Amino acid sequence: MKLVLLRIQAVFIKELIQLRRDKMTFGMVIMIPLVQLILFGYAINTNVRHIPVGVVDISQTAISRVLVQTISATQVVKFTHQYFSIEAAQAAIDKSEVRAVLIIPNDVDQRIVTHPSAGFGLPPASDEESSRPIAQWLVDGSDTMIAGAIKSLRYMPLAELFKKPANRYTPTFEVTLLYNPEQRSAVNIVPGLVGIILTMTMIMFTAGAIVREKERGNLEMLIATPVRSIELMLGKIIPYIFIGLLQVFIILGIGYTVFGVPINGGLGQLAGVTLLFISASLTLGLVISTIASTQLQSTQMTIFVLLPSILLSGFMFPYEGMPVAAQNIAEVLPATHFMRLIRGVVLRDVDSIEMAFDVYWLILFTIAGLTIASLRFRKNLE
Amino acid sequence: MSAAFTGNFAIRTRRLCRRFGELIAINNLDLDVEKGSIYGFLGPNGCGKTTAIRMLTGLLKPSSGDVEVLGLNLPKDAGKLRLKMGYMTQKFSLYDDLTVKENLHFVANIYGLSGRPMKKRIEELLSIYGLNQKVVQLAGSMSGGQRQRLALAAATLHKPELLFLDEPTSAVDPENRREFWEQLFDLCDRGTSILVSTHYMDEAERCHKLAILEDGYKRADGTPDELMESMDAHVVEVEANNLRQLKQSLMVLPEVITAAQLGARLRVLISKKVIDPLIYLKQQNCIQPQNTILIVRPSLEDVFVTCTGTSRQ
Numbered sequence: 001m002k003l004v005l006l007r008i009q010a011v012f013i014k015e016l017i018q019l020r021r022d023k024m025t026f027g028m029v030i031m032i033p034l035v036q037l038i039l040f041g042y043a044i045n046t047n048v049r050h051i052p053v054g055v056v057d058i059s060q061t062a063i064s065r066v067l068v069q070t071i072s073a074t075q076v077v078k079f080t081h082q083y084f085s086i087e088a089a090q091a092a093i094d095k096s097e098v099r100a101v102l103i104i105p106n107d108v109d110q111r112i113v114t115h116p117s118a119g120f121g122l123p124p125a126s127d128e129e130s131s132r133p134i135a136q137w138l139v140d141g142s143d144t145m146i147a148g149a150i151k152s153l154r155y156m157p158l159a160e161l162f163k164k165p166a167n168r169y170t171p172t173f174e175v176t177l178l179y180n181p182e183q184r185s186a187v188n189i190v191p192g193l194v195g196i197i198l199t200m201t202m203i204m205f206t207a208g209a210i211v212r213e214k215e216r217g218n219l220e221m222l223i224a225t226p227v228r229s230i231e232l233m234l235g236k237i238i239p240y241i242f243i244g245l246l247q248v249f250i251i252l253g254i255g256y257t258v259f260g261v262p263i264n265g266g267l268g269q270l271a272g273v274t275l276l277f278i279s280a281s282l283t284l285g286l287v288i289s290t291i292a293s294t295q296l297q298s299t300q301m302t303i304f305v306l307l308p309s310i311l312l313s314g315f316m317f318p319y320e321g322m323p324v325a326a327q328n329i330a331e332v333l334p335a336t337h338f339m340r341l342i343r344g345v346v347l348r349d350v351d352s353i354e355m356a357f358d359v360y361w362l363i364l365f366t367i368a369g370l371t372i373a374s375l376r377f378r379k380n381l382e
Numbered sequence: 383m384s385a386a387f388t389g390n391f392a393i394r395t396r397r398l399c400r401r402f403g404e405l406i407a408i409n410n411l412d413l414d415v416e417k418g419s420i421y422g423f424l425g426p427n428g429c430g431k432t433t434a435i436r437m438l439t440g441l442l443k444p445s446s447g448d449v450e451v452l453g454l455n456l457p458k459d460a461g462k463l464r465l466k467m468g469y470m471t472q473k474f475s476l477y478d479d480l481t482v483k484e485n486l487h488f489v490a491n492i493y494g495l496s497g498r499p500m501k502k503r504i505e506e507l508l509s510i511y512g513l514n515q516k517v518v519q520l521a522g523s524m525s526g527g528q529r530q531r532l533a534l535a536a537a538t539l540h541k542p543e544l545l546f547l548d549e550p551t552s553a554v555d556p557e558n559r560r561e562f563w564e565q566l567f568d569l570c571d572r573g574t575s576i577l578v579s580t581h582y583m584d585e586a587e588r589c590h591k592l593a594i595l596e597d598g599y600k601r602a603d604g605t606p607d608e609l610m611e612s613m614d615a616h617v618v619e620v621e622a623n624n625l626r627q628l629k630q631s632l633m634v635l636p637e638v639i640t641a642a643q644l645g646a647r648l649r650v651l652i653s654k655k656v657i658d659p660l661i662y663l664k665q666q667n668c669i670q671p672q673n674t675i676l677i678v679r680p681s682l683e684d685v686f687v688t689c690t691g692t693s694r695q
Contacts, residue, residue: 003494010491221475226464
């Protein structure tokens with residue numbers, strides 16, 4: 001047993017020395033979370049604002065100009081161009097000059113007056129007449145988020161046009177937003193980013209670390225010594241566990257100070273779920289390292305895992321919105337389970353016991369990964 | 383394996399085979415390597431030297447046949463063998479980005495050595511292999527000869543009974559090669575058995591015994607002297623003017639195994655089927671009466687060419 005620990009320690013110390021000398025990798029450990037956090041924290045915003053749009057004003061009246069100003073005031077769109085025909089407007093959308101065009105018809109004055117949203121109460125005209133929309137949006141619907149933002153303008157009230165008090169509808173439902181009442185994207189993104197960055201660095205570093213030994217020929221020397229594969233793997237993994245924790249500390253620290261992401265859960269819970277995920281990712285890296293024979297191959301395989309982890313894990317798009325097949329794939333990925341756990345702990349202060357399924361799954365994944373990696377590693381020289 | 387398989391042998395194999403798919407890398411290899419000797423594998427690249435060494439170290443499982451190394455049955459007892467043997471790979475396989483001392487520390491820990499005994503042993507090795515001045519230098523920045531000595535120090539750190547060296551001097555200049563062999567003889571003197579593979583004739587000649595390998599077959603084995611004496615050819619040197627042309631004319635004769643130019647002379651190997659090579663050569667049209675013809679002592683290279691020639695023609 002003493003010898004086992006001595007050998008693990010030997011591999012561990014060697015790995016630390018190599019890591020310290022490899023300035024590039026060491027820099028990446030710090031820079032990846034730092035840069036990505038700043039980038040995603042500020043850049044990713046699911047609240048679309050100031051979409052560049054154009055207008056075709058056929059009526060050319062005072063009220064149509066006021067209408068344009070009122071829409072501008074919502075800040076959802078920004079009128080940047082004016083066109084004089086519908087054809088010109090459509091061409092502008094084709095070449096991406098604007099994302100949408102508002103077409104104001106000739107009889108807009110009349111339409112507005114009879115429209116219920118103008119606040120004159122129910123108009124005397126017939127139902128059919130009153131239900132006519134006042135103008136039309138032509139939208140580049142290829143980007144669903146932009147289309148959605150413009151669709152949200154469909155029922156905007158127009159009472160302001162006539163300096164009347166806003167028409168206060170009584171909502172059918174009252175919506176209380178828990179945990180993120182201001183609807184800031186960063187609150188959801190920052191904890192998720194922990195999962196993405198750990199997926200990337202943990203898998204890549206461990207896969208690379210073993211493949212590097214293979215590539216440089218160190219492995220042939222190592223397997224002729226008494227060191228066992230499980231000892232070698234543990235010795236190599238342990239430094240990266242600390243690196244993973246350091247990265248989590250950086251991400252959540254900056255998330256808290258710069259982006260004001262609250263950390264509601266206990267630090268013990270946080271460390272627990274993070275360690276589980278780090279272990280799962282590291283063993284996945286080990287499995288990759290037993291398959292890949294060059295560092296390039298191991299990087300390619302890492303990306304193969306990384307992309308679904310970003311797109312399917314619930315980091316970018318809600319898990320619930322995916323088709324069942326995609327959900328099944330997502331369930332396999334450790335990132336999906338970690339995404340639930342870390343958001344639960346950080347944002348909602350959930351005890352991870354209450355999310356036992358995800359916890360067990362990560363444990364199972366780790367054990368399975370370690371077993372497969374050890375079994376495969378033995379046969380490597382054959 | 384039978385009980386008769388113990389005693390004075392460090393390595394014994396019988397009908398050892400290794401196949402990679404269709405390719406037979408090692409074919410029915412029988413080896414007897416005595417304890418305390420330096421045994422050589424001589425052969426061209428791709429003849430199976432490395433494959434044979436990997437099987438003898440337990441890194442590769444044989445397809446069939448019996449292997450006994452230091453009284454241990456392989457591949458069953460490969461784990462036990464690791465503690466008693468050292469292996470120096472063909473390519474430098476310590477860590478380039480670790481210093482000399484860090485590399486030796488690492489290897490020492492792997493073999494269960496730590497604390498004062500480790501320090502003492504490392505000091506000892508550093509002075510034996512002249513690495514005292516290089517302790518804090520990165521292995522990757524050292525010369526071929528220095529890396530060589532570091533690799534040997536690491537392979538012998540745990541005082542193995544048996545040392546495997548796979549083409550140890552391929553990246554080393556002649557001066558360092560001589561020195562390296564001195565160190566091997568020192569190790570051998572202290573009782574270490576050594577198996578070394580090479581494609582240099584002068585190195586092969588230093589071995590106590592050697593086996594000539596080609597295409598996975600053992601073509602011949604014995605001491606260098608035995609091999610040269612029992613060689614199946616006469617060695618004759620001819621001095622003449624137009625050697626290139628003479629070589630062409632001689633090579634077509636069925637009794638001539640091969641002819642190679644050495645400066646102003648042509649070295650001709652003639653089959654032992656010819657009783658007197660001098661008379662035989664003088665009968666040939668291409669030889670002028672004024673040409674000098676001498677029978678010379680065979681070299682290991684002649685042995686090698688005679689043994690391995692068959693498949694090349």
